[in-house]
Amino acid sequence: MTFDAARPDGDNDSLKSAISPDGQPTSGERYRVPARCGVAVRLKAQQIIEVQNTHGTQVCDFWAFCEPDTGEFLSMAHTRTSLQSVFPAVGDALVSNIRRPMFEIISDTSPGVHDTLMSCCDSNRYRILGCTEYHDNCTDNLRMALMAIGLKAPAIPDPFNLWMNIPIAADGATSFEPTVSAPSDTIRMKALCDVVAVMSACPQDMNPINGVGCSPTELHFQVID
Amino acid sequence: MTFDAARPDGDNDSLKSAISPDGQPTSGERYRVPARCGVAVRLKAQQIIEVQNTHGTQVCDFWAFCEPDTGEFLSMAHTRTSLQSVFPAVGDALVSNIRRPMFEIISDTSPGVHDTLMSCCDSNRYRILGCTEYHDNCTDNLRMALMAIGLKAPAIPDPFNLWMNIPIAADGATSFEPTVSAPSDTIRMKALCDVVAVMSACPQDMNPINGVGCSPTELHFQVID
Numbered sequence: 001m002t003f004d005a006a007r008p009d010g011d012n013d014s015l016k017s018a019i020s021p022d023g024q025p026t027s028g029e030r031y032r033v034p035a036r037c038g039v040a041v042r043l044k045a046q047q048i049i050e051v052q053n054t055h056g057t058q059v060c061d062f063w064a065f066c067e068p069d070t071g072e073f074l075s076m077a078h079t080r081t082s083l084q085s086v087f088p089a090v091g092d093a094l095v096s097n098i099r100r101p102m103f104e105i106i107s108d109t110s111p112g113v114h115d116t117l118m119s120c121c122d123s124n125r126y127r128i129l130g131c132t133e134y135h136d137n138c139t140d141n142l143r144m145a146l147m148a149i150g151l152k153a154p155a156i157p158d159p160f161n162l163w164m165n166i167p168i169a170a171d172g173a174t175s176f177e178p179t180v181s182a183p184s185d186t187i188r189m190k191a192l193c194d195v196v197a198v199m200s201a202c203p204q205d206m207n208p209i210n211g212v213g214c215s216p217t218e219l220h221f222q223v224i225d
Numbered sequence: 226m227t228f229d230a231a232r233p234d235g236d237n238d239s240l241k242s243a244i245s246p247d248g249q250p251t252s253g254e255r256y257r258v259p260a261r262c263g264v265a266v267r268l269k270a271q272q273i274i275e276v277q278n279t280h281g282t283q284v285c286d287f288w289a290f291c292e293p294d295t296g297e298f299l300s301m302a303h304t305r306t307s308l309q310s311v312f313p314a315v316g317d318a319l320v321s322n323i324r325r326p327m328f329e330i331i332s333d334t335s336p337g338v339h340d341t342l343m344s345c346c347d348s349n350r351y352r353i354l355g356c357t358e359y360h361d362n363c364t365d366n367l368r369m370a371l372m373a374i375g376l377k378a379p380a381i382p383d384p385f386n387l388w389m390n391i392p393i394a395a396d397g398a399t400s401f402e403p404t405v406s407a408p409s410d411t412i413r414m415k416a417l418c419d420v421v422a423v424m425s426a427c428p429q430d431m432n433p434i435n436g437v438g439c440s441p442t443e444l445h446f447q448v449i450d
Contacts, residue, residue: 002294002296003294003296003322003323004296005296069228071227071228071229075344076302077301077343077344080342080344081343081344082353084398084399084400085396085397085398085399086342086393086397086399087397097228097344098228098347099347099349099350099353117302117305117311118302118305118306119300119302119303119305119306119322122323122324124323124324125306125324128307128324156322158302158383168397170395171310171312172311172393173309173310174305174309174310174311175309176309
């Protein structure tokens with residue numbers, strides 16, 4: 001079986017969680033990303049997306065594809081190279097795979113601990129961790145969130161993992177630690193071009209990345225003109 | 226103009242540097258990656274590729290695609306997640322975008338300083354650095370090395386940057402430092418599945434990543450049964 005970026009390995013309610021048939025938001029309306037699911041939203045250049053860590057312990061895998069050419073997408077490797085840092089912060093631009101600025105981080109009420117290093121979880125990740133049945137995963141959530149608004153994932157870019165706490169030791173070792181964010185923490189990012197963004201409330205419950213209770217929860221977001 | 230992973234933004238001798246019409250190597254033969262160029266080579270599972278830093282100061286961008294399905298390729302983000310480290314070392318497996326082990330690092334005569342964080346340079350990178358004309362770049366070298374053996378790049382994966390010295394400070398800041406390798410240092414990687422690998426002798430001459438002289442040079446490699 002050949003690799004198909006668009007095809008999920010299983011399914012969940014991400015298929016039924018679209019905010020509108022085409023992902024167009026109503027400005028100022030509060031939307032929910034259900035626990036363990038993904039949701040897509042379209043943004044016009046200069047619109048702001050505010051993502052809220054509703055309960056404080058939840059990681060949000062975040063991706064964005066340019067429109068109309070979704071072959072251009074947010075790239076963590078190009079962003080690290082541009083910023084000369086692995087930790088984007090307020091005032092920084094996040095860039096695409098052809099180095100175009102796609103977002104500016106304009107505010108962040110959390111301590112600013114976000115991850116650019118880890119791949120999004122997928123069905124193989126959970127199989128390797130010991131799961132014998134299908135486990136919700138961010139890769140499939142990305143695929144299904146796009147399907148729910150009539151799009152196909154053109155690729156599986158590495159995500160911007162909001163609130164994901166991955167310390168890097170001096171020898172390069174990384175670890176999966178609980179979030180350091182608080183309930184209702186928000187990050188605001190201004191789109192610098194037209195995009196379709198996808199958020200997944202990471203369903204990882206086999207390490208404490210979504211809190212010591214290993215209980216993934218919901219997230220919320222809104223689009224601000 | 227839409228993004229086309231396969232289409233170079235310019236050209237150089239990578240188009241004329243194929244080791245054979247289809248990239249099949251002769252086992253034990255020493256091949257050259259010309260300075261500022263890329264070369265592709267096919268490996269069967271269990272074959273070993275030895276890459277040599279001929280003059281000690283040269284970074285080698287390294288990619289690999291599975292065969293026959295090149296939609297599966299070596300992924301640095303999945304490798305970091307698997308290893309829980311940003312620095313792969315001898316004994317470690319490098320994995321694909323679906324987490325299949327593709328290579329094992331079996332030896333390394335250098336101090337083991339390699340990079341998994343930085344994107345491959347591209348024409349936009351040099352434009353941003355101030356170039357007003359086409360500059361050789363690893364992304365185009367990847368594309369042309371594959372074209373030279375009759376293939377098209379299906380994607381531009383983040384490379385395994387052999388000998389590239391990117392220290393990470395405690396605050397996450399990175400810097401572009403000269404290699405710490407010595408002339409004739411070699412790294413050997415055993416293929417764990419059939420792949421087409423590509424090496425680019427990075428043409429970066431606007432920072433000291435290829436030595437304080439900023440003079441990119443050649444590399445050599447061989448395939449060992």
